[in-house]
Amino acid sequence: MSQEIRRNMALFPIGIVMKLTDLTARQIRYYEEQGLIKPARNKGNQRIFSLNDIDRLLEIKALIDQGVNIAGIKAIYENKKAPEANIVPAENENKNKKRDLTDKEVHDLLKRELLHGLSKEKVSLIQGELTRFFRN
């Protein structure tokens, strides 16, 4: 179902993810190095994260706050499932499919899956990014 595709669609640069998760770029890159997340890369080699990555980052942050170390977190995820690779939104192909996801759908999707526990500011950040993405 397209709903699944959307969750793994890489859309956010590390700057946005930093604000969204309250993690430093150093930490985010380190977690990737440890195989905890699998952000995609754009043509400029910059990491682009999906909603799944952000969710996982938030989970990792919570686990660390609870005193779990990286090894422990790795074990937790390894016993479950490896993070799925992100879907890289095509640069040109995007223009033709931009309206595949309407603003209302984006809003509903976020409200249903990501807004739990996030501040209004962060929600706005996410929506702003999505809006910018689908506007181009």
Place this chain on the structure above:
DNA sequence: CTTCTCACA
């Protein structure tokens, strides 16, 4: 200005 990699008093 933002992000990337790599190295380290």
Place this chain on the structure above:
DNA sequence: TGTGAGAA
């Protein structure tokens, strides 16, 4: 984990 250099 932080920080700064040098490049893109």
